[in-house]
Amino acid sequence: MLGFLVGEALRDLRRAGRVAVSAILLITLSLAALGGFWLVSANLDRAVGRWRDRVRIIVYLRREPAEADLPALLERVHGVPGVASAVYVSRTDALHALKQVLGKDAGVVESLPTNPLPASIEVTPTAAGATPDGARELVTRLGALPEVEEVAGGVDWVERLAQWQRLLATIGLGVGAVLALAAILSVTTATTLVVHARRRETEIMRLVGAPELTIRLPLLLQGMLQGLAGAALALAVLTLIHSLVAPRLEPLVNLTLGLPRIAFLTPLALAGLGLGGALLGALGGWLARGGREA
């Protein structure tokens, strides 16, 4: 029976012809747009997550503390609410780090008459201290310590990145929803043509006492087939674009966002897009199911 129903659905799909093709392409477009935004948004989300883990606050000291005073200073910094850990960086360590960063240009540092870098304490905040408000409070508290010259760092830019990620996800959903609506209407049009084309089959089926499900299921199935075909095409397009574009963008993304590679959609997301396509098609088919007859 299933073979018959699928066979009828395929026959209906052929009947719908170019209208079915345009419906499939619209589904492809809507799912590819949705998938594209999803992909970018998921990678931004990863970047935000990584940066949140890496948030550091640098506490610059007025003068390099004596070795005997250092444990007490670190203990006081550690005691500030919102501090997870504190690591002292001496002026010498800072200069060494600068040389490493400069690499082959490290000779510039040698030409300086004195070490211009201050001693500092690198603070890793707790989860509460890594939120925008928590970080601001932490900076204020650390800045109030008498040994502190200046406090640098915060999480505001990470939050801005997170806001961009959320905005992008919202735009993606909006664009996807508009295109999905167009796709549903297109499937509905294609299915309406099918309903008209198969009215004689429907008449015969009703006349011989076929169950209502057998009469209507092919319509639903041909809509779902359009949706699945659209989803398969959308996934193929996304895979192609990702394989072509990602290797070219990865150096830039690594430099700016610290993401070594642009990940493709997860299997769950791919399954979601496929299911979404099938549902779009089925909804279009269901909307065009036609009235019941005697």
Added chain:
Amino acid sequence: MIELHRVSKVYAVGPVKVPALSDVSFRVDKGEFVVLAGPSGAGKTTLLRLLYRAELPSEGEVEVLGADVSALGRAEVAALRRSIGVVFQDAKLLPVRTVYENVAFVLRVLGTPRRDITARVFDALRGVGLSSRAQAYPAQLSQGEAQRAALARAIVRRPPLLLADEPTGSLDDAMAAEILEVLRDIWAGGTTVVLATHQGRVAAALRRRTIALEAGRVVKDEG
């Protein structure tokens, strides 16, 4: 098998009420061959539509195969129709399917196992003398052959009741005689047949019980 008790059917065309059947009562027993005769507009088609529950009576009771058709739900209507074969003047064949596929279509929509379909389709086609045309498309058939294909489709489920609405209406005498012969064979196989026709010569040729309708009323029931 069939019992109508004081059945009336009125169609509402806007504010106008058009009576199609008035106070019709008769009974058809299992194994009978009954001719519904009468001119166009006499109510024959309406009467047949009541029998396979495409219409509901405005008044009265229609009982078919033990079921009061007015009391049936959707699933029960479908079940009733699975026991009734129906053919029309227009054979209503599916144009993009071969004769074989047209007949098999009915079995497939009703979930008949695939292994049984071929044998049953060819049985039905042999029954109407059309097995040699199994692979022909409706456009390649004569009107008589198309009507025989429609009959094969109606009997392939071996229904106990066959309703034929003007099956010879558009055929010449020779083709009409062939169809009547096929109907006789089907009836001889044990199927109850109700045949509606406006052609007096068909009713006369069959020499079976004839219920004559005029303006929606039974004017004669004899034979």
